[in-house]
Amino acid sequence: MRTASPVLVGRAEQLAVLDAALAPARREGPSVVLIGGEAGVGKSRLVSEFTARARGAGARVLTGGCVELGTDGLPFAPFTAVLRELVRELGADGVAGLLPGGVTHDFARLLPEFGATDRDAGESVARARLFEQMLALLERLAESGPVVLLIEDAHWADRSTRDLLAFLVSRQQILDGVLIIVTYRSDEMHRTHPVRPLLAELGRLSWVERMELPRLDRRHADELVARILGREPEPSLADDVYRRAEGNPLFVEELLCSDCDSGLAAGVPASLRDLLLVSVRRLPDETQEVLRAASAGGQHIRHALLAAVTGLDDDVLTRALRPAVAANVLTADAQGYAFRHGLIREAILDDLMPGDHTRLHTRFAEALGADPGLVPPGRAVIEQAHHWYAAHELTGALVSGWRAAAQAGRALAHAEQLTLLGRVLELWDKVPDAEQWIGASQLSVLEQAARVARTAGENERGAKYASAALKEIDPAAEPVRAALLLETRALLRKHSDTDDVVADLRAALDLVPPGVADAARAQVLVALAKHGWQLRGPEASAAVDEALALARRAGDAATQATALLELAVIRYYSGDDTYALELLGLARAVAERAGAYEPLLLVVINESHVLEGMGQHEQAADVARAGIASAEDYGLARSSGALLAINVAEPLVSLGRWDEATEVIDHAMALSPSKRNIRAALRVLSGDIALRRGDLAGAGESLTAARAVHGMGSYTRHSQYHIPLAQLEIELRLAEEKPAEALAAAADADERLDLAADPRYSWPLLAVAARAVAAATAAAAGDAAGRDGTLAAQAGGLLARLRALSAQMPALGPVQQANRLTFSAEALRAAAAGHSAAATRPDAAATLAAFDAAAAAWGRIGQPSPLAVALVRAAEAALAAGDRDHAADRLRRAAELADPLGARPLMDEIAVLARSARIQPAGDRADRSAAAATPLGLTAREFEVLRLVADGRSNPDIAARLFISAKTVSVHVSNILAKMGVASRGEAAAAAHRLRLFDAADGRVAAVPFSRTARP
Ligand SMILES: Nc1ncnc2c1ncn2[C@@H]1O[C@H](COP(=O)(O)OP(=O)(O)OP(=O)(O)O)[C@@H](O)[C@H]1O
């Protein structure tokens, strides 16, 4: 059974093109859109979504599909369908009434309802009249409103349909108010296809837009999977679907069949096979023969390798393959060939006889053994391992698998390495004397697999390998080895079961008492400090101190760096961030010197986290960005890289640079990060931005998605992920004006989460919870029947608990302090919310002072959004105190901040307050601080891109540095060129230097990787 997604995923860009084409204001825009795309990519879904919207906007939609009946089976099929639809609606007479003179006998050729055909007219005259009548009919229909004429599947268009279509499109400019949309399968457009010249000809007309509908990108493909399943997929499932369907929605649907256990079809589903093989079966026999061989070779295959495997000489091979390229089954490049879609290859491969399989894979393995140069450098041994395995040549598979695993390890391809090691272990019992063949014991393969799994983030699998290894080992004989394995297993399990983690680590520590193996004991101690004991308690401090001394003595730099990192974390939590930063600097130096990239990345993550907590947003983002670049170098883009994306986006959100933050988040999501928490945190951040911009639907979607991610597995309650999620929920309910639900969400957070343990994330939540109290109290007081006594009581109860909590929670660093001031002010406001709306309240002056203090704190650390909110609250309090001047001043400053942020809800609030107090709100827009900060009207992001352009960097390079997609960079670059009025990057760079654009701003935008900044 196939299920479709209830909503259209992605495609915003394409819908915008179609909308623009329909918009009456855009007469000069395209009025014909030709939409090409491979089968199943979503042409019909896109246009049906569009036509539904068009109908809703009052357009008449006429749909006709071409049918596959050989080229000249059914003339005018789509137009016949259109006429039939019209006759059903208006009656034959109604249609006749629309035509000049009511003459319809030419239409009778298409539909018998129109009576007898005119036998007197010659064929060609009748045909010409039919064309004119169709044109007239559309013209008349358009008089009463816009018309969309949709011709689907034009790759099957018969000759007559093609002629009529060409006729209509060429006369399109006199057809005011008619939008013609044509869809066709571009993959069927082989060189001699009869529709091809027509499309080429039409495409040259200025009012015709050609659109090639691409496959979904990774992010949207993942979203589609989630929509179809109705839940967030396991990362491995999402990976597999994307690998095989390559973003084709139909293939995604087909592969996700509901009746297969793994959630994914094993082979190519029968329902797809015909679709995939149609074009293959039309090819000459010798071509098909070569394709069968190629299908065993992989998605991309070099010409020389295929020649070696088939034994054909160059010319013969080229001749055999030419029809496959012409038919769009293969695409050719300088090196060789690729299947247009991986599933075509799979379908061909599935069709092979079992004997063919073995024979072909054996030939591939042998060819690669004889000449490793047939594949890119470093790949031969890995490919060979695959072919021996597929050929069921067990010993060959074992030996080459082991060598290939080492090769993958050298290339930092951790996931691939793990797969190969898994295969070696799978073959272990089937190959006699496996140990002799590869020169390593099963135990050491298991050990290696467990460690690689940890790097690759495959925790569950890794823990299994570690357990299997522990069964093979005698702790009495090899205590150190056993201790390290226990430690590895503990770290692999740290996300699931705390008791097991502590048990493993304690057992490990017992195996390495002081004086036996310094390095191993140090490693276990650090792990214990981090995961085993009461977080950051005195026991942990002592353990880290001992570990540091031992690691130093043993010369183990990686452990030394990790211990320093742990010390820094302990310092940070006791409120000493300056010292914490210093320790992190030491840790970094040690790790860099030793080339220990795992601790190095952890240091960077913590460093940017600490800086962000200190209100040093710019530096926090810079450090994290530089860390991402290193993560990519180490093959960890999807794990550490995506985690660091949070650390880039978070400061950007703080700085009010929401567009940039959104770009970073989108790019990180497109990498489909392997850890759930990361994906959830990214969603929460984008939900936050959406909320502040007034996109409640978007914020709601992010919230649901983040919740779904967290709901998936048993996870420890990581406060830094759960508290912001709860905060988003409360704020969303407030924005939706559901005070009772907001209050319930706040109470739930208070009850469920250990807020006191994590002030950094709890302070902002507390402030928002106080707002929920205020809203609920006001709602209860406004309830005319006075029924809602319980709501008021609940609100009062929660406020008391929040206050108690705030009294016991420290506020470390300027960001937490700003949040605490905000909470205090919100709590005052909440306490006053139940009072009658008297114009002057005794508490108003205190509230005003409190919000002013909060605003000053936000101003000091440069966070425009909470600053603007505090100013609005201050204005509100000033008004309650009867002080219009103070209110006006604060509203004006708030408006100046909120406007460039695009914080619509806040702008609305400002306008309402201003109106009610008859204040001129927005002030002089000319002196907007943000606009003044960047020259030439460039946005902050564009300015940053320009700096890199001026440095002579390419788009992909800029994309990597800013952690955004290359496509986004190219959009920025064209905007920059337009704003600067220059034609090229070179000119832009020259102008930037001439204008000395970067002189003043130096130090602000400059990327200073790994520079530490002390508190000012
Ligand atoms: N953007 C999308 N979001 C959600 N579902 C989609 C999307 N695009 C396509 N689908 C689903 O994928 C399947 C195939 O899409 P569709 O029929 O539109 O493809 P097509 O390009 O018209 O293919 P064909 O060339 O065979 O007509 C449908 O079930 C459709 O609902």
Ligand SMILES: [Mg+2]
């Ligand atoms: Mg279709």
